[in-house]
Amino acid sequence: xxxxLIETAxxxxxxxxTAIAVLSAVLILNVIAGGALVFIWAERKIxxxxxxxxxxxxxGGRFGWLQxxxxxxxxLAKEDLMPDGADALLFRIAPYxxxxxxxxxxxxxxxxxxVVGQRLNVGxxxxxxxxxxxxxxVILAGYASASKWSLFGAxxxxxxxxxxxxxxxxxxxxxxxxxxxxxxxxxxxxxxxWGSNWFIFHxxxxxxxxxxxxxxxxxxxxxxxFDLAEAESxxxxxxxTEYSGLRWSFFFMAEYGSMFLVSALAAILFLGAWxxxxxxxxxLGLSDGMAANAPYALRLLGCMNLLLKATVGVLVxxxxxxxxxxLRIDQVMTTCLKYCTPIAAAMFAGVMLxxxxxxxxxxxxSFQNAxxxxxxxxxxxxxxxxxxxxxxxxxxxxxxIVEVSR
Amino acid sequence: xxxxLDEDQRIIEFDVRTDEMLVNMGPQHPSxxxxxxxxxxxxxxxxxxxEPHIGYLHRCAEKIGENLTARxxxxxxxxxxxxxxxxxxxxxxxxxxxxxxxxVSEKARHLRILIAELNRIASHLVGMGAYGLDxxxxxxxxxxxxxxxxxxxxxxxxCGARLTYSYITIGGMTADLPPGWLQRCEAFLDQFEPVIRxxxxxxxxxxxxxxxxxxVGVLSPEMAIDYGCTGPVxxxxxxxxxxxxxxxxxxxxxxxxxxxxxxVMKDGHYPRDHEYPAVPQDAVLGDCWHRFFVxxxxxxxxxxxxxxxxxxxxxxxxxLGEPLKLIEKLPKGDAYLETECPKGQMGFYVVGDGTSIPWxxxxxxxxxxxxxVAPELCRGCLIADVPSVVGSLDVVMGEIDR
Numbered sequence: 074x075x076x077x078l079i080e081t082a083x084x085x086x087x088x089x090x091t092a093i094a095v096l097s098a099v100l101i102l103n104v105i106a107g108g109a110l111v112f113i114w115a116e117r118k119i120x121x122x123x124x125x126x127x128x129x130x131x132x133g134g135r136f137g138w139l140q141x142x143x144x145x146x147x148x149l150a151k152e153d154l155m156p157d158g159a160d161a162l163l164f165r166i167a168p169y170x171x172x173x174x175x176x177x178x179x180x181x182x183x184x185x186x187x188v189v190g191q192r193l194n195v196g197x198x199x200x201x202x203x204x205x206x207x208x209x210x211v212i213l214a215g216y217a218s219a220s221k222w223s224l225f226g227a228x229x230x231x232x233x234x235x236x237x238x239x240x241x242x243x244x245x246x247x248x249x250x251x252x253x254x255x256x257x258x259x260x261x262x263x264x265x266x267w268g269s270n271w272f273i274f275h276x277x278x279x280x281x282x283x284x285x286x287x288x289x290x291x292x293x294x295x296x297x298x299f300d301l302a303e304a305e306s307x308x309x310x311x312x313x314t315e316y317s318g319l320r321w322s323f324f325f326m327a328e329y330g331s332m333f334l335v336s337a338l339a340a341i342l343f344l345g346a347w348x349x350x351x352x353x354x355x356x357l358g359l360s361d362g363m364a365a366n367a368p369y370a371l372r373l374l375g376c377m378n379l380l381l382k383a384t385v386g387v388l389v390x391x392x393x394x395x396x397x398x399x400l401r402i403d404q405v406m407t408t409c410l411k412y413c414t415p416i417a418a419a420m421f422a423g424v425m426l427x428x429x430x431x432x433x434x435x436x437x438x439s440f441q442n443a444x445x446x447x448x449x450x451x452x453x454x455x456x457x458x459x460x461x462x463x464x465x466x467x468x469x470x471x472x473x474i475v476e477v478s479r
Numbered sequence: 480x481x482x483x484l485d486e487d488q489r490i491i492e493f494d495v496r497t498d499e500m501l502v503n504m505g506p507q508h509p510s511x512x513x514x515x516x517x518x519x520x521x522x523x524x525x526x527x528x529x530e531p532h533i534g535y536l537h538r539c540a541e542k543i544g545e546n547l548t549a550r551x552x553x554x555x556x557x558x559x560x561x562x563x564x565x566x567x568x569x570x571x572x573x574x575x576x577x578x579x580x581x582x583v584s585e586k587a588r589h590l591r592i593l594i595a596e597l598n599r600i601a602s603h604l605v606g607m608g609a610y611g612l613d614x615x616x617x618x619x620x621x622x623x624x625x626x627x628x629x630x631x632x633x634x635x636x637x638c639g640a641r642l643t644y645s646y647i648t649i650g651g652m653t654a655d656l657p658p659g660w661l662q663r664c665e666a667f668l669d670q671f672e673p674v675i676r677x678x679x680x681x682x683x684x685x686x687x688x689x690x691x692x693x694x695v696g697v698l699s700p701e702m703a704i705d706y707g708c709t710g711p712v713x714x715x716x717x718x719x720x721x722x723x724x725x726x727x728x729x730x731x732x733x734x735x736x737x738x739x740x741x742x743v744m745k746d747g748h749y750p751r752d753h754e755y756p757a758v759p760q761d762a763v764l765g766d767c768w769h770r771f772f773v774x775x776x777x778x779x780x781x782x783x784x785x786x787x788x789x790x791x792x793x794x795x796x797x798x799l800g801e802p803l804k805l806i807e808k809l810p811k812g813d814a815y816l817e818t819e820c821p822k823g824q825m826g827f828y829v830v831g832d833g834t835s836i837p838w839x840x841x842x843x844x845x846x847x848x849x850x851x852v853a854p855e856l857c858r859g860c861l862i863a864d865v866p867s868v869v870g871s872l873d874v875v876m877g878e879i880d881r
Contacts (some may be wrong), residue, residue, distance in 0.1 A: 120618075126621065221502050222502075229524075298687055304863070306510040306614065307866055309509060395617060396616070396681070397616060397685070398611065398614040398682075398687045398691060399615025399616070399863075400687055400690070400691070403524075403861065404690055
C-alpha cells in the first residue's frame, strides 16, 4: 500500500508510511470497538437465550441490535467518579494500559494473507507477550483503587495470568514448530488447502493441545470459569469495583478485544487461519494455491473466514460463561500446574517425536503439506543466517512478501 | 505432623511474614443475601476468622406484635421469611390456635399443607438459584425463577399477593381456592417434575459445582446440635429430625395420614426411589453439597405432599370455615410452637392476658441459629468459600433481624 502511494501518487515516503500506519491503526481500532459492540450485544442475546429470556428486544428496532450503543452513550454520560484514597494518576492510567495492550496485540494479527497491520517475523511471540501486558492495567487498577476488594482481584489476576502464560506459551510453540516459523502469516499459509491440512488435524497431539490452548486462553483473558479477578459473588466486582463510566468501559473493551484476539489466534494457529476447509478458489481455478498471487477479493473472503472462526471461538466462550460456576483460586492454580502444564508439555514432546518419525502422517500422501512443512523447516534451520537477515529486514515489511513468494 | 497435614490440606506454611487484613463483606455485597455483614480477618486469600454482624433489617416486629391483635400481626410474619411467607403465617396461626385450643376444619387442614408445601418449593428454588449465584453461575438462578414465577402466579390467584400473602390466618384461610386452581396446580407439578433434572445437570452433578461445595464447610452432627441448627442444615449433617414428623402433636396432626419420608442424608441413603444423582466421591456428610442436596430432595418430597393434599382436599366435603374474628380475645396463658419452615424450625411464642392484644410475642428464628455456626465453618477457608458456606446455610435476613 505504501509503495503504491509512493510510486503512483508520488507522495514522500515518510508521509505515505505514516498515512498507512494511521489508516491501519484506525481500521484495527474500529475492528476492536465495533467488534466489542457486536459481541456485547451477542453476549446479552446469548445469555438471555441460555437463560430462557429474550434479552434486549427494542433498542434500534428489532432484536435490540443498538443496545450496546445505547449502553455506550449511558457510560459516556455517567459521572466521573474516583475514590478519595485512590492514587489519581495510576487510577486514570490503568484502563488505558489494559486497552492498549489488547489493542497493540492486534497490530501483528493477520486477518488474511497480507491483510495485517504490521507483519512481524516474531508475530506469535509478539501477540502473546503484548497480551500478557494487559495484566499490568489490572494490577494498577487494583492497587490504585484504594479498595481491598480491588486489591484481592488484582492479586488473583496477577497470580493467575502469570501461571497460565506457561502452558499457553507451550501450546503456542507447537504450531510454530510445525510451520517452522513464528510469523503468523507463514503459519496461516502452511495450512492452505483442504481442511485436513489444519494444524489441529495434523496429529493426535495437536488435536489435544488445541483444547489445552483454548482452556489456557480462557484463563488468560479472565473469562468464566476463570473470572476470579472480578468474581462478583466474592469480590463485589474485583479489580474494577471502583470504576464507572468510560474508564470501566475501557476495561470491558479490553476484555472483549482480548477474547477476540485469543480466538483469532486459535484460528490462525490451529484452525487453518483464513483458509476454508475446502480450497474453493483453487478448485475453481481462481488461484494457484499461493495466497500471494491470489486476487484481493479472495483475501477479503479470507478475512471473512478468519472472522467467522474467531467469532465462533468467542461465542463458545460466552456459552461456557453462562453455563459453568466459577472455580476457586486454588483450583484454578491446580488446573494450571497439575493439568494444563504437564499435558501441554507431553503434547509438545509428542508433536516433536511425530515430526521426527512420521512427518508424512500415518497414511502417506494424506497430508500433502506435511512433508513440505518439514522440508521448509529443515531448510530454514539449515539456513540460520537468512533467518537472522529476515529479522533485520522486517522493519520494511514489503520485502518479506517478496521472500515468501520467491 | 504429617498426619495433621493429611487431615487438613488448608494448613499452609508461609515463608514470608504477611499481614492480616480486616475486610467487610457486606452489608452491601452481592452475595450476603440481603443485609448481612461479615467481617473477615484474612491473610491473603485465607480467612482466619469470620464474624457475622446482624441487625440491619431489624424492624421491631415482635414489639409491634404486642400492640396489635393476633390476626393483625399476620402481615408482619410475612415479612420475616419473605421467601416462605405462607409457612410463617402458618406457624403463627398454629401457635395462636394452640393458645385458643382451636382446631380448623379438615378441608382447611389439607389446604394449609398444600399452600405451605407449595411455598416451600418456591423458597428452596430461591435457595438453590441464589446458591448458584454465590458460586458464580447465573443461569440456574433464572431457571429456578422461571419455575418460581409459576408458583407465585398460583399463589397470586389464591390471595392476590405474590410475596407477602397473609393468606393462612388464625382459624383458617382468608378465602377458598378459586375455581380451576387445583387443575392448574397439578399441571404445574407435571411440568415441574422433569425440570428438576435440569437443575441436577446444571448444579448438583456439575464438576465445578461439586469441586466448590464437596468437603467445604463440613458441619459435624455434634456441632450442628450444639449450635441449634435446624432444618435442611441439620438434616444435611445426617440427623433425622423433621418437625412435620417429630414435632408437637398440634403440628404433626396436620400431616396425619400423609405418606412422606424425611429427607436426610445418611451415608448415601436416599429416602425414596426417585431419579437422584449419585453422591459425588469427594462429598462428606455435612458439607455444603449435602446441605444443598437435602433441599433438592425436599422439593421432590414437597411435590409428593402437594399431590396427596390435592387428592384429600378435593375429597373433603363441607365448607372451608371462616377465620376467627380480627379482635378474637386471647385467653390467659402462653403457647409456644415450632414448625418446620423451609429454612428450619421457626418458633413463635405468644402470651395472652384475656384481651385481644397479646401481652408478649416472640419469634425464634431458625436462620439465626444456622448463621451462628458459619464462623466455625469458615475458619481457615478461602475467601471464595465464604459465599459458598453462607449460601449453603440459606439464611434470610428478614427472619434473623425480624
